[in-house]
Amino acid sequence: MGYILSKLATNTRVVPIADETGLNKNNCSSRRNISESTLSRTQTAGFSEEVNKAHRIIVQIAESNESQSALFEESYPPHTILENASSNPEIEKNPEDITLVWLSENRHETNLSNLRISLREINNYIKIFDDESECLSYLTNIDKEQIFIIIDGSAINHRIVSRINDIFSVDSIFLFNRKTNTETAALYADLKHDFNKVTYFADFEKMSVVIKEDIKQLVKQSVGFSLFDEREKSTMDLTRDAATFLWFQMLFKVLKNQFQSDRLRREMIVTCRRVYAGNCNELANIDGYHRDEKKTLNAIHWYTKECFLYRLVNKALRTEDIDSLCTFSPFIVDLCSQLTAEHERRVQSDTSASNSIMILYRGQQISQTEIDKMRQNKGKLISTNGFFSTTTAEMIATTFAKQRRNVSSDIVAVIFEIRAQSNLNAVIFADIRHVSAMGPGEEEVLFSIGAVFRIDDVVYDNNRSLWTILMTATDEGYENVLPFIEATAQNREETSDNVFFGRLLNDMGRYQQAETYCKKLLQTMPKNHPDRAGVYHNLGRAQGNKGELNEATDSFTQALEIRRSLDMNHPDVARTLNSLGIIHGEKGEYGKAMRMFEKALEIQSKNNPHNNKEDNMISKKNLLLNMAMSHSNIGWAHSLCGTYDKAYSAHDEALKIRKDLLKVEDHPLFADYHSAMGGIAHAKGLYDNARAEHTKALLMRQRILPPAHPSIANSYQSLGEIEHENGKYEKALDYYEEARHIRTQTLGVQHLSMAAIYKSIGSVHLDSGAYDKALVFYERALSICQKNLSSSHPAIGDCYHLIGTVYERQGDYGKALAHYVNVHQIILTHLPVEHPIVAKIFSSIANVQLRQQQYKEALILYGSVLKIQEKRLTEVKHHPDIVLTLNNFGVLYRYQKDYIKAKEYFERALRMCEGCFSNNPHPARARTLHNMGEMYLDQKNFDDAIRNFEMAIVIRVETLPDDDLSTADSYYKLGYSWFAKNDYAQALNYFTRSRGIYQMKHRPDHVDIKRVHRSIAIAQTSLGMRRGSISLAT
Known part of the structure; x- marks a missing residue:
């Protein structure tokens, strides 16, 4: 579930400018999830003067141009701190399900003290506003409570009611005005007719009674459900619903x-x-x-x-x-x-309990979406997320289902009809009439938390105008929990339910809650408790997934010390070493990560059942699977370093072990292997191979996992990235939309993985030139990250970086720099000063400086980028990130007309391409060849310019789609070169080819199309077809 601390700049196509620097086109590997099967911010041991200079340049940019900060603040104003009108301002979040909001324009005319008292008699948690925009901002940011809003007469108008009515979290709107006339009465009648959430009152007491009753009924219906699919066999493969299902069982x-x-x-x-x-x-x-x-x-x-x-x-x-x-x-x-x-x-007193079936009912109102979900999951298990009240009287349930007025067209009345065998062991329920504060009248039967039912049928009752959901209470829920607990115990991963519970929170993606739970557990646990190491390990996982790498290192180190004190070569020591390796990998310390993984593998080898006479076959199997996990982690580290052949070998070794042990055709781990192979092929520019591997992973996941499983969404996103990088934007958006739909359905709209998909969608729009759309999706991603993460999390920086890229593409360099500088400050909160992501920020700032002809500053920044990359990749001779940096150096020196140095860096980039991609054609090689062609053009060395443009075109035609704009750019430059040699027929040929591509991608009035039309006309004139002066634009 770790989707966030990933590539800081997406693989996006470059704006078609002459130099083709490859701005923000970085080959940064995706983050490794700090998961149970893979998972002190160590101080950088000094850093170079070049990097120091780069940091100083960024500080100077921030300090010397105050308007940049103003621009940034203007774009993202600080969140207004709203008044909490309860008498206890310390309560910042609502601990109940309902928030009562009061909106009035004439606050100074209101006795606030009396108003608070009156409103809190209706509902404990209240908010009072006298500003529409502040009120709307508050309402739109609430996602865990239902809102009842009272709009005072002075603030009532059609516009504000319309906007509030559309807000999902608003349940009811009450218009209140003691003084009405013919005009206002007509307005209120129209509003009530137009908007289904609206009710009007002139009497405050009567309104209070209605609101209290509505709140009472709504609170009674607040229980939720979680679904479980028996095909999910491990916690790492669980959907959000299934994980929640297990969570409540425990x-x-x-x-x-x-x-x-x-x-x-x-x-x-x-x-x-x-x-x-x-x-x-x-x-x-x-x-x-x-x-x-x-x-x-x-x-x-x-x-x-x-x-x-x-x-x-x-x-x-x-x-x-x-x-x-x-x-x-x-x-x-x-x-x-x-x-x-x-x-x-009841069970002991009922001699016929073994055959006794109780028929129970519950009346409720739920959304049509929930009805559809239950219809799609007939035969599946469902669990209540809380205590579940039912009645033996069908009439009481029917009355309750229809009691609340429907405030939304999506809300429907439902009767749950439940068959419950009296002697169930795991499903606890009791007739509570004799002990209930409500008395015997409601004939209430209350289910305890974690009650499980099987959905038998979902039908619509036309006679009663409501849905009936038929369910059977079953002990199968508990029976499904046992395999998960037993599997982790056999794997020596969790020694108790308490530790497993913390693991489950992590696997659910509830990192903050996992951290809170583990810290509370440590407070209550004796210092010598055997579970403390496991709790620290889960705490480290939570902190690592939150991006708190320093804290995660501390927690993993605590776990490691405890485990080593018991047995230096225990398998759990290897588990924690693997986790520390992941942290080092996230910090860009690839050498340290590799050493951690190799040490873990060494320990596991000592426990290898081939060297061990242990009789427990299950334990032997899990030891070997853990060895496979270490091999896989080593493969991941090699991928980060760019040593792809070694990455292939490590992943192949992991697959061999897993296939020998699991003896099945399809398995989630096999799908993960194909996904890793696809990622490596993608990084090497082998797009067909990458597409084939990711397709294998997708098809396997579709065969063995529930249809809306998050892993399937991951495959769609990976396929989308391939199509995106190949310029097939519509196809990429189709894949991204599939991923978005699944994650919305199974993880929720505010899950961190939704931020990742919004960033991907935004990047397609960025490369399509739809900058406003790109900004919308980047800001959605930012909003999700801000709701889930601390303000200094690297993922927040990622969003600001992408937003800065939009401004850079639009030519608004002031705003772009303001965002990049802000990202720099955020990133350094958690990451070392020489982390590869820091290098990417330097590179983005250098690109802007280059565009603004600030060559001295750009040179220092590019120099620091290269120093960081060379230091972090000391064990690697070739890496795609270094190719890009060398290319950018070449462009910089070309701009400065230092062609000797420009050629030196371009040739170094080409040599590194050979190391990275062997003899395979890759767009990075084409980019450098094109830029060398530009350099030769500047020198009027047209023969070498033609040779380089032709080589760039061959690669681009082979690796990119037919309508890729970079191919059009190369065709145009090749035509220009032939024109300069007075070969007008060749020039006309290539100008025409470039025009064909531009016309497929641009509007008729685009500057590229205007330029190529003019060039074609001039070439035709030069051939004697037309008369006129010759002046060709580059």
Whole structure:
């Protein structure tokens, strides 16, 4: 799930300028996920004076041009800190499911103190605004709560109501105005007619009653569901739904084992009092519960009282907020324990329990999207993400399903009809009429957390105008959890449920929650506890995936020290060494990464079952699979270094081990192999091979994984990148859209992987010249990263870098530099000063300086880029990134008319291309040949110019699509060269070829088409077809 700390500049086509520097066309390998099967910021031991000079230039750019900062701030204004109108400003996030918002234009006319009191009698968490734009900004950024908004009469107008009505998180809009006239009454009637979320009130008390009842009904329906597909066989292959499914199966056990103490009970009460400070009703409830809490058999009573505990616990469960779940674990455990006792009492007292089937009902309103999802998953297992209330009375459920007015056209009424065998072991449910605060009237049966059902059917009932979802409660959920736990235990990866739970959070991509959970676990765990090393390891994974490489190194080092103190050659030591190797790889310390992987492999070899008489065949198998993992990691490191033949060999060794052990045709690990092979072929410019390997990975994943699995999305994205780099933009967008659709469906719209796909889509639009569209997608990616990551995370820098690229392409060099300088500051927060990504930032800034004819500064920056690359790639003689840098040096010296040095760097770039790509044609070689042709043109050495342009064209025709603009550029320059030699027929031939490509890609009024039309006309004139003066544009 580590999609973010990846290439800082996408493989995008260069703007068709004469020098073809290859700006931002970097061959930076994608990030290795700090995953369980692969996973101190070490200080750089001094850095060169050239790099120091480069950093100083960037500081000078930032300091000498204050307008750049102003430009940056203008584009991205700081988030307005809104007033939290509750009486406790310390509560920054809403711990409940509902936020009540008040919008008025005349705040100075309102008694805020009285307004707060009145609103908090309706709902505890409130926000008050007197500015439309601030209010809209707040509403659009809420994704975990439902919003009820009251618009005061002074602020009511069609425009604002229309915009608020379209916001997904807004459930209801209440127009309030005590004073109405004919005109305003007509307006409110129209608004109510036009927008289904709108209701109008003139009486505040009546409105309060309606809002309270609506909130009550909505909170009752806040439980969610997770699906599980039995084809998912390991946590690393889980969809978000499946991982959440397993997570809830284990939640009660983990909370009960680790988070129970008198201290935690006291902290829970303190938290509740802080949340409800100033709310007299709830404070009284909290005091009552505190007096009563030691009576654990009263937990059901307090839950059904629908006061503070009901709301806080349900929100924590629905959002899977590990911090809140740990806080409220004493009550959650009490409630689960009482339900279990009631369940067992019923089973023991019912002599016919083995055959007894209960028919239960639940009325609810859900979205049509959720209905469709359940219809598509008939026969699959589904789990509730929280406690699940049902009734034995169908009429009560039907009334409840239709009780709330439909506030959205997408919301439909549903009846869940559930068959539950009375003596189930893992699914806990109890008839709570005799202990419920609501009394016996609702005939309530409450399911405990993690209840599992099989979806039998989903049908629409025309007579009742509602959907019926038929389900059967089943113990299969727990039966599906056991293989996952047993597999990791056999692999010696996790020694307890507590550690496995932290691993699962990481595999779900919940890195912040995983970090919180692990830190809380360490606080409660004795210093000599055997699980501490595993907890530190999972903590390192979470921190590494968040981009906190320094902290991750510390955590992995703690795990390593504990494990080495027990046994220097234990397999778990190899696991942690692999993880540290991944961190070093992320930091650009490829040599250190390689040494970590090789040390891990050495330890695993000592434990090799061929050298070991251990009888446990499962353990032997897993030891060999771990060796394969180390080989795969070594292959990854070689890919980063550009030593592709060694990368091939390492991955082949990993595949051989896996095929010998797994004895199957298809396996996710085999698909990963083909994906790695595709990545290497892509880096070498072997696009057909890359496409074939990624297609193999895709087809295998489609055969063995659920249809909307994230790994399938990864294959689509890889195929999209190949088509993108080959200039097939529409095909690339089709692949990216497939990846986006799957990730939206299985991971959610705010998952970090969505930022990666938005960046890819944006880069296609960038290369297509649709700069405004590119900016939209880059800003979407930035928004997702900002919601999930710290402001100094390298992924945030990645987004700003891409946005800067847009401005550079548009010729707005001030804004481009402002963004690049900001990226430089962000990147250095977490990465060493000589990281390859830092080099790429230097290169981008140098490109702008080159365009602005600041040659001295550009030379220093390119020099620092080369120093960093040579230092980081000391064990490698050839690398595509160095090819690009040498090419850029050549262009710089050509601009300065120092043709001797220009030729020297171009020839060095060509020699390195031979080392990187052997004799295979590659666009990087064509770029350098084209640039050499430009150099010879400057020198009026037309024969050598023609020779280089012809060689560039041969490569481009072979490796790029027919309509690639760089091929058109080479045709044009070749025509110009022939024209200079007075061979007008040849010139006309190549001008015409370039025109054909330009016309396929550009509008008729584009500058390239105008230029080539003029050149064709002049060539025709020179051939005697036309008369006129000769003046040819380059």
